[in-house]
Amino acid sequence: MRKISILLFSVLLIFMSCEKDETTPTNNSSNTSNTDNTDTTSINEGDVLWKYNTEYSYKMKSLLVMDNNDNIYFVSEESTYIKYIYSIKKDGALNWKIETDDMSSRDLMLVNDKLFYLSGENNPYGSANTVRCYNVADGSLLWTSEVNTGSQLSYSNNSIYVLYNVDNSNSAIISINPTSGAQNWNETLTGVCDASLRTNGTHLCVTANELKYENADNTGGVFMYNDNGTGITEAWTWETTDYHTNRATPLSIFDGNGNVFYADFTGSTTKVKCFDENTGNLNWEKKVADFSSFKANIYYNNNKVFITYYDQSWSDLVMTNSISVLNSVDGEIISVNNGILNFNTPTDVYIDGNNNFIEYNTDHTLNIHSENGVVNKKYTFDQIEYMDCRDLKITSDGNIIIQSPADGYIYCIKANLSIPSTNSWTYFDGNAANTNGIN
DSSP: OHHHHHHHHHHHHHHHHHSOOTTOOTTOTTBOTTEEEOOGGGOOTTOEEEEEEOSOTTOBOSOOEEOTTOOEEEEEEEETTEEEEEEEOTTSOEEEEEEEOOSEEEEEEEETTEEEEEEETTOTTSOEEEEEEEETTTOOEEEEEEEEEEEEEEEETTEEEEEEESSSSOEEEEEEOTTTOOEEEEEEETTEEEEEEEEETTEEEEEEEEEOSTTOTTOOEEEEEEEOSSSEEEEEEEEOOOOOOSOOOOOEEEOSSSEEEEEEOOTTSEEEEEEETTTOOEEEEEEEESSOOSEEEEEEETTEEEEEEEEEETTTTEEEEEEEEEETTTOOEEEEEESOOOOSSTTOOEEOTTSOEEEEETTTEEEEEOTTSOEEEEEEOTTOTTOOOSEEEEOTTSOEEEEETTTTEEEEEOOOOOOOOGGGGGGSGGGSSSSOOBO
16 A cells, blocks of 8 residues: 555656646746857857847847846847847846837937836837836836937936937937936927937037028037036037038047047048037047048047047948047047948947957957057957847956847857946946946
8 A cells, every 4th residue: 555655646746747837937037048058168269158049130229238247138120010128148048028019219228227218109210209118127117208209318417318309400308207207307409400419417418410590500519508407508519610411410428527528520520629528618629530521439438539430432432430549638649540440330339448449340350459559359250150240248257249130149259358447337328339337
């Protein structure tokens, strides 16, 4: 009788162990079915540690955002009407994945434990008109706020700022409470259009490609505003009388030390201007190219200013991408590097904590330059047939995360770089594109 009882108990255990667990969530952190991991026992610099397959090539709709724990966030698209926000762990495993029903998408921005998404809910024309706030832990939606046709997110002063176009002649800024989603104020910038926004504390710096004041069409300028709690007051302005057209929006960047740098490509040259952010006084100005850049971008890190720019000849469609590195104190040019930076967006670049800048080439090579322009390291990825690079990030381990729309993968590359100081994160592109997160 005892033997029979033991036999029945054993059969019961086997049956229970084979029973399917119906409580396992769809998006659990142990899901690695889309992740290919490399044997790390023989890893060298430049080798692929892991890659994550989004299953949708050429469908990545945002740049990468990374938090302090090296979790990666981005938006990918299945179709015009179905998009997903992904959270990928530092080992390439899926943290969570949520579906959004918006028809267009824009920025992702991370602030502490919240992820902000500028999306185009029910808008098929590419103009984002809703800010959505998600919990980074599980992707749950916390709140939404309608913002007309929002074009850019930024964060400072415990506020989310959204810059958007009112019409062909005017822009506006909305201030949103990051906790509740309530709108604090909405201010129109009369005559300022085709603009960009950077923020530092209560200072809001708007750079305009075009002004629509009387007799001032097609001129640009820098407009510094103060957030007074109920709206904005104008602190100072700088406007150029140089006529220009067919140029992308110029950008600015704060250094956190009382200065703001401006990429000026009006007229027939490309220049960097350094203003006192409180008074608007011009501290210095330096020309970096004898042509007006078709597009430029500007970055600050560790007392250096990085400006990327390119010249496009419409006659023969030749495009030259360049980056110059300047001393932020006096504008002294440290290096000029021509004919590089072949990112999908030709003027995007990433700088590490030691002022090395990273260049991805279309020949599947990744070059690590010092601020003097010297190539210190070169990684080759011939084994990856369709890899390209829309964006990249540096992990706390010094590895490189590459976003590759061509094949729909996120790659983690073994490297030995340093992550930028968190003190610099807010000064890179309003946190939306070229840094990790604000924590």
